[in-house]
Amino acid sequence: MSDLHTELKESIIEQLNLEDMQPADIENNEALFGDGLGLDSIDALELIVLLEKDYGIKLTDPNQGKQIFNSINTMADFIEKHRTK
Amino acid sequence: MYINGMSNISAQPDDFLTSAEIIDIQGNILSAVVRPYRELIKPMLLRRMSKAVKMGIYTAVKSLSRSGLECPDAILVGTGQGCMQDTEKFMQQIEESKEQLLTPTSFIQSTHNTVSGQIALFLKCNGYNMTYTQNSVSFESCLLDAQMQLELDEDIQNVLIGAVDETSEKFTGFQKLDGQIKAETILNKELFPSSSPGSIISESAAFFSISREKTPRSLANCVGSKIINEIQSSEIEEKVVEFLSEFDLKPEQMDAVVLGNNGDHRFDDYYQILQQGIFNNILQLNYKSLTGENNSISAIGCALAVSVLQHQKIPKKFRANSKSASKFRRILIYNQYLGRNHGFILLERP
Structure with missing residues (x-):
């Protein structure tokens, strides 16, 4: 697991107040929304802010969100390609 | 109107209204005792709740169950300050991010009527829902409204009523500036003989399940x-x-x-x-x-x-x-x- 994957999991746990969860509890391929981690639309907004604040990525097309936030792996791939900080 | 069930949370243990035990507390800002919120509230819901919301839902549900009721016809909540912790978090974010990149959760939860709204969502109660923010008579305002609702609307038989306030690190500290909190640290048992201005500020929640008619459970x-x-x-x-x-x-x-x-x-x-x-x-x-x-x-x-x-x-x-x-x-x-x-x-x- 890369540093980015771990960092991302730690940020998500902190930002979304996932109390009692550890980074190891989130699988890299696990779905973040729906039946996986069970995040909802408010969490999606929190993740959009997280991308911009921590990695300088501003999402211009809201439809991208569904693919980007599918799992930790898809988020990490997207961040590696588009990060500005 | 009859009180058929109640529950409260304060800086004292669960049974402090009937127990002879005295818990001495030092400090001028008292936190409420944490209750086992997870027994009632799912972790995915709990994570977004500030202390006031947790205390409100916990005492609301407990008071209803003690009265043998699942869902009331109306919910009335009093709060002098509202959700201070989320308001403080939200305002800190505004400052830190220079009014950019604000996350939604704290803002959504910062309104004064968050507690009554969250209780209604939790209970799936679509009835009359009102929050009174009237300083130290917020609870009494709820009582007056409950009385009026019972008099005016015959469909309302049961009312959930309560009051909740939480402290927050910075906002509560502001109360020191105008002398609402004692300048000197005081043991709670020394409070009444004290001859200085201010008091000790705290968090609390108390909810009551009320009915129009007397029931076998009426207290x-x-x-x-x-x-x-x-x-x-x-x-x-x-x-x-x-x-x-x-x-x-x-x-x-x-x-x-x-x-x-x-x-x-x-x-x-x-x-x-x-x-x-x-x-x-x-x-x-x-x-x-x-x-x-x-x-x-x-x-x-x-x-x-x-x-x-x-x-x-x-x-x-x-x-x-x-x-x-x-x-x-x-x-x-x-x-x-x-x-x-x-x-x-x-x-x-x-």
């Missing part, structure tokens, strides 16, 4: 309540007599009075005048040395009175004088804060 009958925003201390006895006369009662017909002394030497004279005057021969109870002061604390005073009517006994720690009563049938609760917003509640044994 107390709320005969009436009244709010008077401005009273001079010289008028307080007259106002109490006026309130009681609305029910053809006299001060000497009270079996006990629950008074809101908070150790602020500037304003405790309202209580002291009553203690040395019309209630001199009546059993007097105090509770704020145990719970601290906040805008919802009169709901805890009300819970104490309900507990006395239910159990017919009073732990020594609440007694402010040596008077006694053979039976507890009728109790007056009186509270004010900073000499303003005076609330009167009259309870009777059902």
